[in-house]
Amino acid sequence: MNLGSTGQHWHTLTPQQRQEFVELFTDLQERSYINRIANYKAGPQGVRYPKEDLTDDHAIVHTEIMSEHDPLPAKVDYHLLHKDGDWKAYDIVIEGISLVNNYRTQFNTIILKDSYAGLVKQMRTKLAQEQAVPEKG
Secondary structure, eight states, rough: OOGGGGGGGGGGGGGHHHHHHHHHHHHHHHHHHHHHHHHHOEEEEEEEEEEEEETTEEEEEEEEEEEETTEEEEEEEEEEEEEEEEEEEEEEEEEEEEHHHHHHHHHHHHHHHHHHHHHHHHHHHHHHHHSSOOOOO
């Protein structure tokens, strides 16, 4: 696995560091996503899937998330790759902003200013903050 969000730094990491990063990044994303969804007040229409673009082994699923507090839907595009018999998301573009590109820029800045260890430390701190937020439900 080459995690696109780490850019050129991925190749400099040991297998242990890669595994650590993937596990931490996954936990952070899952927890962050759970908290955001729990705090999102969807209106009666919720989520719509107005369009899919499919080309060979790539797909983009366009979604619109409606809120009772905002008359315009939030646009979220899921970019998928068909691999090993399954579809896997490799990027999420929210209102035109790619999460992979956003994280790549942030991670590169932290690694260059500090180090890979500094990045991991910041990610662990953020994960602890996300875990401290109680889930609603």
